[in-house]
Amino acid sequence: MDDYQTEEESIEAVIGGNAYQHSRVNHWTTSVVEQCLSQLSKLGKPFKYIVTCIIMQKNGAGLQTASACFWDNNTDGSCAVRWENKSMYCIASVFGLAI
Amino acid sequence: MEGSDTYLIRPNHQHKFKPAVVKECIREIVRERLSGMRYDPEEVPELSRSLADCIKDKVKNAGFDRYKLVVQVVIGEQRGQGVKVSSRCLWDADTDNYAEDVFMNLVLRCGGFRKLLLLRTTGWMIFFR
Numbered sequence: 001m002d003d004y005q006t007e008e009e010s011i012e013a014v015i016g017g018n019a020y021q022h023s024r025v026n027h028w029t030t031s032v033v034e035q036c037l038s039q040l041s042k043l044g045k046p047f048k049y050i051v052t053c054i055i056m057q058k059n060g061a062g063l064q065t066a067s068a069c070f071w072d073n074n075t076d077g078s079c080a081v082r083w084e085n086k087s088m089y090c091i092a093s094v095f096g097l098a099i
Numbered sequence: 100m101e102g103s104d105t106y107l108i109r110p111n112h113q114h115k116f117k118p119a120v121v122k123e124c125i126r127e128i129v130r131e132r133l134s135g136m137r138y139d140p141e142e143v144p145e146l147s148r149s150l151a152d153c154i155k156d157k158v159k160n161a162g163f164d165r166y167k168l169v170v171q172v173v174i175g176e177q178r179g180q181g182v183k184v185s186s187r188c189l190w191d192a193d194t195d196n197y198a199e200d201v202f203m204n205l206v207l208r209c210g211g212f213r214k215l216l217l218l219r220t221t222g223w224m225i226f227f228r
Contacts, residue, residue, distance in 0.1 A: 054183070061176040066172045
């Protein structure tokens, strides 16, 4: 699963250079996720995808994500990208399951 | 997987994923393990990992054969910051689904010092042949 690049580009395109704004966060998360998903579906591989995006304001608070999966190790996989700027963190993860 | 099942390309109605059942599983485990817990940066990685494993095992044993599972757990410390989590899926809407639960904790310690714990757990189920 080497779509680290795809995810990073999608995040950068949507929120790169912006400061955290509560009113726009809804729109940002959905755009990041939708853009990632459309790039992935363009690859044309026989996979089902789950894409999640977490955007958090920088405040000194801690955040932890973990996932557990029951799948076929030979064909399925996941990828998580951590992105940040001065005012917020963004974590995007993609899970790909072979059909 | 038994040989008799492999011709099925879609689950029967009885074996279809039921979000309510899974949501209940998630809720039970989360409430049991997290009530009264406070956010501790040292313990949280282990806690979130074991929570995800627990939930995955419980859902596996709930009897949804022919389903792959993905469980994601997000634990955050509440300090007044804004957080937004969202997800999208590319799957077969007829057979695949998800269940999620949000848990918020308020812990009061002596001296009125509070550290809050916010948790969102999501479980996705994907049908496979």
